[in-house]
Amino acid sequence: MISNNALFIVIRFLLLIIVQVLVFNNLNYFGYINPMVYLLFLYWYPINDQRAFFILWSFLLGLMVDWFSDTMAIHAAATVTIAYLRPAIMRFCFGSNLEFQNFRISSTTQAQQIVFLTLLIFIHHLIFFSLEIFSLGNTLLILKKVLFTGLATLVISLLLRTLFSIKKR
Amino acid sequence: MQQIINFILKYKNFLLYVFLLTIALVFTVRARSYHHSKFFNSANWLTGNVYESTHSVSSFFSLGTENEKLVEENKWLRQQLYNLEKAPPEPLDSTKITYSVTAAKIIKNSYSLPRNYITLDKGRVDGLEIDMGVITSKGILGIVEHTSKNFSMVQSILNVRSRINAKILNTNHYGSLVWDTKDYRTVQLKDIERLVPLKVGDTIVTGASSSIFPENIPIGVIAHFEVNPNHSSYQIDVKLFNDMTTVKNVYIIKNNQREEIIELESKVGND
Numbered sequence: 386m387i388s389n390n391a392l393f394i395v396i397r398f399l400l401l402i403i404v405q406v407l408v409f410n411n412l413n414y415f416g417y418i419n420p421m422v423y424l425l426f427l428y429w430y431p432i433n434d435q436r437a438f439f440i441l442w443s444f445l446l447g448l449m450v451d452w453f454s455d456t457m458a459i460h461a462a463a464t465v466t467i468a469y470l471r472p473a474i475m476r477f478c479f480g481s482n483l484e485f486q487n488f489r490i491s492s493t494t495q496a497q498q499i500v501f502l503t504l505l506i507f508i509h510h511l512i513f514f515s516l517e518i519f520s521l522g523n524t525l526l527i528l529k530k531v532l533f534t535g536l537a538t539l540v541i542s543l544l545l546r547t548l549f550s551i552k553k554r
Numbered sequence: 555m556q557q558i559i560n561f562i563l564k565y566k567n568f569l570l571y572v573f574l575l576t577i578a579l580v581f582t583v584r585a586r587s588y589h590h591s592k593f594f595n596s597a598n599w600l601t602g603n604v605y606e607s608t609h610s611v612s613s614f615f616s617l618g619t620e621n622e623k624l625v626e627e628n629k630w631l632r633q634q635l636y637n638l639e640k641a642p643p644e645p646l647d648s649t650k651i652t653y654s655v656t657a658a659k660i661i662k663n664s665y666s667l668p669r670n671y672i673t674l675d676k677g678r679v680d681g682l683e684i685d686m687g688v689i690t691s692k693g694i695l696g697i698v699e700h701t702s703k704n705f706s707m708v709q710s711i712l713n714v715r716s717r718i719n720a721k722i723l724n725t726n727h728y729g730s731l732v733w734d735t736k737d738y739r740t741v742q743l744k745d746i747e748r749l750v751p752l753k754v755g756d757t758i759v760t761g762a763s764s765s766i767f768p769e770n771i772p773i774g775v776i777a778h779f780e781v782n783p784n785h786s787s788y789q790i791d792v793k794l795f796n797d798m799t800t801v802k803n804v805y806i807i808k809n810n811q812r813e814e815i816i817e818l819e820s821k822v823g824n825d
Contacts, residue, residue: 403604406604407604407608410664413665413666413799416665416666416737416738417666418666419666436567437566437567437570440567440570440571440574441570441574444574444578447578448578452595452596452598452600452601453596453601453604453605453662454596454664454667455595455596455664455669455670455671455673455707456667456669457581457582457585457586457669458577458578458579458581458582458585459578459582461574461577461578461581462575462578462579462582465571465574465575465578466571466575468571469567469568469571516582517667517668518668519586
């Protein structure tokens with residue numbers, strides 16, 4: 386299967402970083418909304434691969450985005466956390482389907498896939514903005530940023546997902 | 555021993571996660587309390603070159619407006635020159651001037667985060683050093699925080715850590731300029747005493763007690779002010795002259811007497 390190929394993972398990794406830092410980091414809708422589409426890497430990553438590799442890849446991904454956008458290491462912290470939590474989130478979204486030997490995300494229903502993506506995005510954004518703002522006094526501001534940036538990320542990610550989906554045969 | 559190895563093997567993913575998360579948090583907390591990490595900023599070889607090559611394409615689209623800005627500035631400078639009471643005494647001797655200026659281009663700008671940093675296409679080989687002031691033709695922009703060989707990273711005035719000495723034009727009332735992260739068009743001026751007469755529209759410029767910026771570099775105008783209820787000082791919103799979203803060409807100012815000033819101040823501090 387194409388999506389399991391290590392080369393494809395590397396290419397996807399590099400392309401998502403480039404698209405993130407050169408295009409989506411400069412959108413600034415309403416002055417502050419910059420969708421974080423690089424999270425699609427975690428959505429697309431093959432599920433039966435070694436978990437340790439997945440966590441390492443995700444950490445590197447966040448670190449590279451941090452490197453380009455001068456955000457200390459908060460992308461890395463948030464991304465590595467959802468990478469670690471991904472199996473639990475998947476169990477929540479797909480339930481017993483996961484047990485099947487040839488389980489693929491594309492074989493589940495649209496609703497399940499969207500819930501999975503939404504959970505990934507919102508958990509990530511919650512950690513990201515909490516670390517970025519780093520004060521309990523600004524909880525409302527954090528929630529506002531999580532909500533609006535999360536919605537923007539979700540919409541753009543869904544569009545990209547449809548655009549680059551592997552065709553069912 | 556066997557049990558320890560079994561434990562590590564069993565929880566290796568969790569341990570890996572905790573290890574990586576700790577690295578990330580250490581980087582974050584250290585950058586929050588001290589300077590940005592030395593190699594962990596966008597002024598390095600890789601990110602600098604990526605940003606520079608994309609900038610060389612995208613800058614074509616704004617060449618017209620940038621030209622107009624420069625002509626406008628030249629016009630203003632010439633007007634000042636022709637109206638000087640007396641001509642400059644002699645050709646400026648580079649050993650005697652206090653401030654020297656370098657020009658650079660912004661290759662990465664940011665204004666939507668609480669801590670914004672700007673990357674420039676000039677670095678150590680062009681004579682840039684940490685703690686030089688960065689301005690545009692309209693006003694102040696930030697302070698150099700890191701330099702690499704060919705690039706440098708500027709702490710923007712739109713950064714919660716930025717603190718710049720500022721005053722009201724033609725007076726001696728000083729305050730410090732900070733940013734509350736709410737709006738990229740306004741910054742806040744604190745510590746101006748409430749006895750000072752203020753008006754909306756008064757101009758704010760850099761103060762004399764900074765060894766980074768020359769005095770009287772424009773910053774913005776007062777948009778709104780109120781007396782801080784807990785203190786005897788004003789809380790002033792300053793609307794910036796610079797549109798931080800479209801800045802392209804910048805000047806970096808080096809104060810040639812800065813080392814002397816700092817040496818002197820540290821001596822006084824030690825006594």
